[in-house]
Amino acid sequence: MxxxxxxxxxxxxxxxxxxxxxxxxxxxxxxxxxxxxxxxxxxxxxxxxxxxxxxxxxxxxxxxxxxxxxxxxxxxxxxxxxxxxxxxxxxxxxxxxxxxxxxxxxxxxxxxxxxxxxxxxxxxxxxxxxxxxxxxxxxxxxxxxxxxxxxxxxxxxxxxxxxxxxxxxxxxxxxxxxxxxxxxxxxxxxxxxxxxxxxxxxxxxxxxxxxxxxxxxxxxxxxxxxxxxxxxxxxxxxxxxxxxxxxxxxxxxxxxxxxxxxxxxxxxxxxxxxxxxxxxxxxxxxxxxxxxxxxxxxxxxxxxxxxxxxxxxxxxxxxxxxxxxxxxxxxxxxxxxxxxLGEREPWPRTLFWRYKAQGQRAVREGDWKYLKINDNEFLFNVVVDTRERANLSRRHPERFERLRRQWALWNEEMLPLSEAVFSHGVTPDIQADRYVPERSGRVLSQGPEPS
Structure with a gap:
């Protein structure tokens, strides 16, 4: 043997x-x-x-x-x-x-x-x-x-x-x-x-x-x-x-x-x-x-x-x-x-994120990404639009709503952010209350988090 x-x-x-x-x-x-x-x-x-x-x-x-x-x-x-x-x-x-x-x-x-x-x-x-x-x-x-x-x-x-x-x-x-x-x-x-x-x-x-x-x-x-x-x-x-x-x-x-x-x-x-x-x-x-x-x-x-x-x-x-x-x-x-190993072709994924600052949410499903920052919501094709500039939420409302619902269902399976202590006293500097795609991505926090 x-x-x-x-x-x-x-x-x-x-x-x-x-x-x-x-x-x-x-x-x-x-x-x-x-x-x-x-x-x-x-x-x-x-x-x-x-x-x-x-x-x-x-x-x-x-x-x-x-x-x-x-x-x-x-x-x-x-x-x-x-x-x-x-x-x-x-x-x-x-x-x-x-x-x-x-x-x-x-x-x-x-x-x-x-x-x-x-x-x-x-x-x-x-x-x-x-x-x-x-x-x-x-x-x-x-x-x-x-x-x-x-x-x-x-x-x-x-x-x-x-x-x-x-x-x-x-x-x-x-x-x-x-x-x-x-x-x-x-x-x-x-x-x-x-x-x-x-x-x-x-x-x-x-x-x-x-x-x-x-x-x-x-x-x-x-x-x-x-x-x-x-x-x-x-x-x-x-x-x-x-x-x-x-x-x-x-x-x-x-x-x-x-x-x-x-x-x-x-x-x-x-x-x-x-x-x-x-x-x-x-x-x-x-x-x-x-x-x-x-x-x-x-x-x-x-x-x-x-x-x-x-x-x-x-x-x-x-x-x-x-x-x-x-x-x-x-x-x-x-x-x-x-x-x-070449045993199968690359396959699409559905991935989820959230982040406490600005109530950020994101889902990537296949080539598509739902993003929320504050009260602003977006739908991007991140393969075609790598810079996340063209908000397609109105052009593809059904996909937009589906991804939004998917994020909510996923979030229900996770521990709520309300359980976090946030005792370290670090609050991001806010440069802008609203995300505008035409600006650079640097609109949420000028300073670093303590990581």
Whole structure:
């Protein structure tokens, strides 16, 4: 009797606030991202990949559980920030790392957690064997001090023990991940979740330690520019290149699935062309994210038009490992592997979003998108009209009403936003009370959310 095939390793890389066109392979022309461009050439480049939310911790709930974040109390906070010790990812909830660990994987998270604070929540309570990184949503790149409301001098941990490191955080994470990969062998499959904080604010490049130490407010409203942002993205690209090289040196690249994506759309200095909107907005620029996948043993290089969303990764990666989601916690995502393997054509999806600011609602069904911001409602064909300018609600009233009803029915299945605490005291700056398609997407909140 032959042995079953070895399950693939998984390296899942998440950038923070990376915009749709911040990589040269997606359209950036002000600088180059050669390592991520090479990853794209070697694997799958997605053209219709979405995040589960327009902010980060909500998307991270969806990533780790494979479900709409609004099924969980912590997913209502959008994002978790100073929400106290009682809001986070319940340790009893099955997760991608816990399901893989039960199947024999060793698991590690290096980087950002942002799914609840110690002592009640944390990576080691939710399926990871090892953790190195930050628990909160943001830390300074050189001082490693945390963001608003945190009571620790620095938010840098090894498992549940505070540690110190010297250097630029993006590079520190690359070094930790590379060292982890060099310790792995073909004897046991592994999941490495590598969650960078770059290029999230504060706006500090790898040569800007003096700037870092002068910052008093990590929101950094008085800092940053396109040149600095470019340095941050190039540093991220170099870090990914270092990690991929470590995987090659360990002789494990061929049967390792590598995924690269972002937790939501870009921020102040990001490039989102051809989309409008950005982080905190349910316009395409706030939701569409650059996404790459490489699995040399099984997948040929390709550009995929398959519509996908963050919560698809749990069923897709479990399927690649010959596993299924927990029967008591069925995934809201779908296994997209058949489309990538050429076993079936890309299929249309129906996806839902909501966001507390401006009462935003959105549905994408096939090529069509229903969008509501304040009292303004729209119907767009986002394949033809990528910039969401032509409101077709009057031309297609039946489709418009159907999508509106679909969103209401979906919303009834989710926890109500009224249960959210919103105790972190952050309210978006409102530039305009009404969304006007002819303007740029930047009409909802000038400042960032604390994610």
């Amino acid at each position: 032959s042995n079953p095939p070895r399950r693939p390793n998984i390296v899942f890389i998440v950038a923070d606030d990376l915009g749709w066109a911040d990589l040269s392979v997606y359209g950036q022309r002000d600088y180059e991202t050669p390592h991520l461009d090479r990853l794209a050439a070697q694997g799958v480049r997605f053209t219709q990949a979405y995040s589960n939310s327009a902010v980060c911790s909500a998307t991270r709930f969806a990533l780790i559980t494979g479900r709409y974040q609004y099924r969980l109390r912590g997913g209502l906070e959008e994002p978790i920030a100073r929400a106290g010790q009682h809001i986070g990812l319940p340790p009893e909830h099955p997760t991608l790392p816990s399901l893989l660990r039960e199947a024999g994987y060793t698991t590690a998270l290096i980087g950002k957690w942002h799914l609840g604070s110690l002592p009640n929540f944390g990576p080691l309570k939710s399926g990871y064997d090892r953790f190195f990184g930050n628990y909160s949503g943001v830390i300074d790149y050189f001082t490693h001090k945390p963001g608003v409301g945190e009571q620790v001098p620095r938010d840098l941990w090894e498992d549940d023990v505070p540690v110190e490191r010297v250097g630029y955080y993006t590079q520190i994470l690359a070094d930790e991940a590379s060292a982890y990969l060099k310790r792995q062998t073909a004897a046991q499959p592994f999941l490495l979740s590598l969650h960078f904080t770059a290029p999230h604010w504060p706006w500090v490049g790898p040569e800007d330690e003096a700037v870092s130490r002068s910052i008093t407010d990590l929101f950094h409203y008085d800092g940053g520019n396109l040149a600095t942002y470019g340095k941050m993205v190039r540093s991220l690209d170099a870090a990914v290149g270092q990690v991929l090289s470590a995987l090659d040196e360990a002789g494990l690249a061929d049967d390792t699935i590598v995924v690269f994506t972002s937790d939501n759309g870009g921020e102040r200095f990001s490039k989102t062309w051809p989309f409008v909107g950005q982080k905190t907005e349910l316009l395409e620029g706030g939701l569409r994210v650059p996404t790459l996948l490489r699995w040399p043993a099984r997948l040929t290089p390709q550009v995929s038009e398959q519509v996908t969303i963050t919560m698809d990764w749990l069923p897709t990666l479990l399927s690649a490992a010959g596993l299924q989601p927990h029967p008591d916690y069925p995934s809201d995502g779908q296994d997209i592997l058949p489309a990538l």
